[in-house]
Amino acid sequence: MFKNIKNDLPASIVVFFVALPLCLGIALASGAPPFAGMIAGIIGGIVVGFLSGSQIGVSGPAAGLAAIVMTAITALGSYENFLVAVVLGGIIQIVFGVLRLGIIGYYFPSSVIKGMLVGIGIIIILKQIPHFFGYDADPEGDFSFLQLDGNNTFSEIGKAFSNISLGATIIGAVSLIIMLFWSSVLAKKAKIFTLIQGPFVAVVLGVIYYMATKGTSLNISPEHLVKVPIPDSFDSFMGQLKFPDFSAISNPDVLITGFTIALVASLETLLCVEATDKIDPLKRVTPTNKELFAQGTGNIISGLIGGLPITQVIVRSSANIQSGGRTKLSAIIHGFLLLISVILIPTILNKIPFAVLASILLIVGYKLANPATFKKMFSLGWKQWVPFMVTILGIVFIDLLYGIGFGLAVGIVIILIKSYQNSHFLHIEDNSDGKHKIKMRFAEEVTFFNKGAILKELDSLPRDTYLEIDVRKTRYLDNDIIEILEDFAFKAKEKDIDIKLVSERGVVENPDSIIEFFKLRPKSA
Template structure:
């Protein structure tokens, strides 16, 4: 523990600047996801604070950042209506957190390791592309949709591409100007100034862009280049301590006997856990230090965070790749960056909500455009293509699914294609067929079985055996086979009977020796060790 504390202290010079960038990324997303969920705006901020401070402290991830997730927005929106109010929905959030803790105790975190690398890379790239596409309208001052949306069809009925096409009729000049200025600062900082001196590494470009955005708003008010309130951050501003405390909601535990509450709780637990595990896998993949996050501990941390968030009126929490990637790109090294970003959210909404409400959304869009580009660099497509179709096809399907449907659909489709690829390769690689020569008027054919042969291979093996010509000498070599499915043994046993009718002689070669024309494959393999 002392070592960990010393490490976090040493990396504070990296974590503090990174936490500020994550704060600017998280703030509009927290508010936007709450709006898209039909929940109170402050509920998104609560989830962001808990995700940073509580989950950040309990998690084993050094660079993962948690908060409200766009993938749960549709579930939350539907559940609030079906359960009869937000207070009833909060019961489901608390129960969902408890279920996640159970998942962690049962060590369900291992599920995250069963997603192919091509799908995880497709997830990162797809999220990068969707960030870019969704932020383009905000960059030009077209703010018809809340920040944080990730589904193709938007709340207004528009889709990702129609919203972009409608920009020309809805450009806000002031937003576009400060957006372009902010983007230029970010690029200059990233490509030039950050290499010129330590001061430009400590003071991050996003902070400078946001400060200039506030100054621009204040200076241009009342002019043709001014920005009205609808194109700025919109944090609730309490009039007093009582009104601030009034923003918190508390669960109505009287609804705990409602079966629908439990159904929503399980849905939240499953979706939030899956999104978290996928994000953990993706974050570890792009972590320059190659840290490995303990997934079961992550489920325990997320569950605890959701219990606390639900108890005080917050949205459900997951680890979020947008915040996490922003943290990595900004140089975050330890969990302190996630924790500090949570405290920054808390302090800012309490002390400076009016100042926050002077930040143009277009400047924050510029920050997210950079984050998106770094996740979806064009060179990655060529790299995946060069790795062969087995990697490229699941990768592309995942990307297209995320862009044209949503995150979970994209991952599901990519995983499905990945499974099909595995089945195809398993079908092809169950055995090797060698036609060696002719002897005594018979074709001599050798079939060597792979290390593991399962029922997936039935079709390929049946096809090869049925296609053997009459008068063949077949050598079956199972010396390298460590697992032979009973389905395959039955196929061989049936073939032994048919082989006699077709004048096919069989030589079975195993580690026990050679057997000519075995009467029963079933009896032979019963005598072998189960896994040999």
């Protein structure tokens, strides 16, 4: 595990700086105590990171669950009751893994997965623009189009430009320039610049800037800084932990919430696994059932000590990959960094400007939403481009799950359309005697989706036609299609159409019963 530490340690620091505001922001967006987000980040890094089969995935609290969590806390009456649902959700996820349901993630089209990556990249950029300019009315981690502060993604940007904080904007811009210069120039000059990451330098500079400009016109006011809870003592630190009230376990709403958390968290995790495996430079494949077990275990522990639900998350995972992370050690170290920092240096963390962290996330977002991806998807044709774009628009204008759902629905419709079009192949010949000779070769699988296309072709056949139907390569023929052929055979006599059936068993001219003919075919066909 430690042979790649020279790559994993620098990457873990970047992931730590990305995770820190998101853990706190998602907790605020969920209506939960801020420390609950930190707990989920710590457990997601250390526990899930250790148990996971993913080498580059990073887990923690997810923005996609924020609305569910907020609704559930209110509906269940207390945060302690909600924690029971988190524990139950973890148990159900383990059951999902035992039942080998991890395969579900493989049934999402590649175009939707790529649309998810790009859509999240765009939403990160749009959501970080206000923080970059020092407008922090909406918390980090609120990725929905309709925001908690009453605005939407675009109106928030408009308000940000009307409420620019000069100090935050300056340090945000300087941090962005440093990181771009660091990766494009300095990292190529010497190894030291790959071991010490640009985001770390930017954060250190941000803390120095805040302290140096206090009391000046270029200062950064406290509301534009990270706000980690600061315990007075070990007892007050432990007092931030919440524990589930298991007397609520008989409440049907708790059980329903637990199942909802398990279902949504598992789906988000599996989609993230599929996405991170695609952008993993080493092209490793994550064992999905093992991942469900790891996530379930993490959610049980998180729920037992007051944390939010955990999933594997694409923002932190992509930041890990972009920063050169190679193994799960990166995710584990990032979890320990969160734990150590909230215990030992919360005061220093609270001097980090949000604008600096926004500049880090802007680079992460741009790399996910690289314009080259749009060009590549467009070149693949409309069957890839349409679900790709629908997924992106759904994520940007509603939220993650809706965007994926819309993209999947469009992908299924396209499959049905292509299935309708590709049920059979026609070859038309004219014989010298004037009788049309038409060969119809069926595809490998012909289902009721193809009824319309086949019926249209048969009805359009002219009189005095010699029709050859070739089913030698057909391995599945729906009964609906057989019935269509049976009805056509009856009408063919009136139109003086001769039918020749060609199968692996031989050739039959004008069979008395097409249904009986197919009954006699081998079961494999």
